[in-house]
Amino acid sequence: MYKKFSDGMIEVITGPMFSGKSEELLKRIRILEYANIKTLVIKPAFDNRFSDDEIISRSGAKISTHNANNAEEIKELFSKKNYKAIAIDEVHFFNKEVLNLICELADDGVRVIVSGLDTDYLRRPFGIVPSLLSMAENVTKLHAVCVKCKNAATTSFRKINNKSIKLLGDTEEYEARCRSCHIKGEFNKTREKIEDNKEEK
Numbered sequence: 001m002y003k004k005f006s007d008g009m010i011e012v013i014t015g016p017m018f019s020g021k022s023e024e025l026l027k028r029i030r031i032l033e034y035a036n037i038k039t040l041v042i043k044p045a046f047d048n049r050f051s052d053d054e055i056i057s058r059s060g061a062k063i064s065t066h067n068a069n070n071a072e073e074i075k076e077l078f079s080k081k082n083y084k085a086i087a088i089d090e091v092h093f094f095n096k097e098v099l100n101l102i103c104e105l106a107d108d109g110v111r112v113i114v115s116g117l118d119t120d121y122l123r124r125p126f127g128i129v130p131s132l133l134s135m136a137e138n139v140t141k142l143h144a145v146c147v148k149c150k151n152a153a154t155t156s157f158r159k160i161n162n163k164s165i166k167l168l169g170d171t172e173e174y175e176a177r178c179r180s181c182h183i184k185g186e187f188n189k190t191r192e193k194i195e196d197n198k199e200e201k
């Protein structure tokens, strides 16, 4: 078996909402901090649900972030200091240019850790995350607890009838559900096919 990975690698932390993805990301950032590995921490600029410039997990753990809208801004931030690693939260909100940048950075020897939803509120593969899962050296898939039956939850169920892919929210708008309970609660039983999952501008 292998002894170690090369310096450049991609790690993905995924799963539904309320599964502790940000908590896991924060833990890994802290471990890099303890090892004095300089890490750039990024979150999407428009996601200010919990804080403008911090990632805050639901347990209250937090860490300072840089906000970015796109690959260009991430690249600029990364070039400012001698970073050896980059962590990106809510990576499902970024586009293919960010996916390409992540691959370039990993190829250049940077350790990249990302966290994001693998599926959207209709259980469809979400944005760039499926590609990241394919290309990653390491994948951690977390589960929440289904609010209905208490089995392992793998999906984020939207409690309100809104069709925007980018609807941000917390417990008011979403809850974790297992496959079976998600299907029972869907507002639109004739859900759109995977190919209809287009990136919103």
Ligand SMILES: [Zn+2]
Binding pocket: 146, 147, 148, 149, 150, 151, 177, 178, 179, 180, 181, 182
């Ligand atoms: Zn259930």
